[in-house]
Amino acid sequence: MTHQNLLAVRELEVIAPGPLATVQDLGRPGWSHLGVSRSGAADAASLTLANRLVGNPEDAAGLEVTFGGLRARLRLRRPDGTPATGYLALTGAPCPATVNGRPAALDAPVPVSDGDELALGMPTSGLRTYLAVRGGLTPPPSLGSRATDLLSGTGPAPLHAGATLPVGEPAGPMPGVDHAPRSAPPAEFVLRVWLGPRDDWFEEASLRDFFGARWEATSKSNRVGIRLSGPALQRSRTGELPAEGMVRGALQVPPNGQPVLFLVDHPVTGGYPVIGVVHEDDLPLAGQIPPGAPIRFRPVGTPV
């Protein structure tokens, strides 16, 4: 039957993307030396959980939905054209979610059928909600990854109404998990920070301010970085720093003294001193910081 594959359909159709929805996986490590950051899910822990809940490999591609607002329809038909069923999972920032108007559970596998419509409201806390579909999203990869990198322009474009994303075949059995409860993102974010590499570029008083202040995430924040507002950090030396390699989680301080916390789409090099770097294990939490949220930093190794 040569027309079999014409009838088989596995895709997600975007009806409305909300403020920003992108395809993300765990990114493309290994290209920094050519100027491309790893990118990938800003809250990687939530994406991997969503994938596990629907029996996908942890690094399968899903959607990163910023500020909710996504509406999408699943099309799942067998090669003979008959409707098929599948699963999806929603993790990360909790938000009201419905499938065909009925409430859908978060952090749990949700059974779906051909034609079902998913709708997400605004998150009640946090910023980014993750959607995994059983089989994973399979748009063409760039440099080995399907992640959308908003700084370098690598990977699929941010979603627009009418976009369709292919869904792959399930790679393994469904797990025997009904629900994976998680704590919601907090009202105040506390992140552990390693000082350096350029903490010696700042006044002692500014290092105390850095750990003592209650910072605020400004609205000028995105996947590249979170611009913070708080006490202006003062440099103890003048002159320019030659550009140097940057890591995700780096807190780079431009001349105005207001740090920028680099997230997943950060530039690979930067020319301002980095006062400290957020602990790797706290980066998924940093990926959930919404504009206006208060943030505190504490030195790695000190009690909460």
Next chain:
Amino acid sequence: MTTPLRGVRRAGSTALLAELADLDDVLALRAALERDRPVGVRELIAAARTLLVTYDPAVTGHDGLSRTLAERADALPAQGGAVTPSTDYDTLVVPVRYDGPDLADVAELTGLTVREVIERHTTPLYTVAFAGFAPGFGYLTGTDPVLRLPRRSEPRTAVPSGSVAVAGGFTGVYPRSSPGGWQLLGSTDAPLWQEDRTPPALLLPGRTVRFEETT
């Protein structure tokens, strides 16, 4: 013998920043680490005076890797010398239309005629020292000393794709339109970055490059 390593700084829980005296030492250490990569090292990101070494914290750690970097730096040949071109790639010839908006300013700044600026820029054999800033953007060493100019005091919000520029002792080519503060000498149609090509960049670290005037 003195080590070229000026210090090793922590950059969080998964990276170290090695500080070196100059770019030649940075590239020598990068080459040594590429030839024989220490266990757990993920990426090596060279810059003008630093080498960022990222690592898998499940495999290696700050103290052990710092010692390894110090040993490798100590073992580098005593004389630094110029950037060593890679023998892995042919010399890349980049055709350039010398029609950049800063060409007249550069002539005035350097006391050269426009024609002399073009000759000074097309004469040297350049080497891609490192990449960064944007996918496919390379920092090229070998620029004629007279063309080692500072960045513009007012960066442009949009530098056109393909712009060939100088600043801070380097020559670079903008692979796509982006903000930028370098002095724009001309432009090229060379496909600097193509994701479906292997490797995607033309300006690969270590590759030698010449600029050729075209009309």
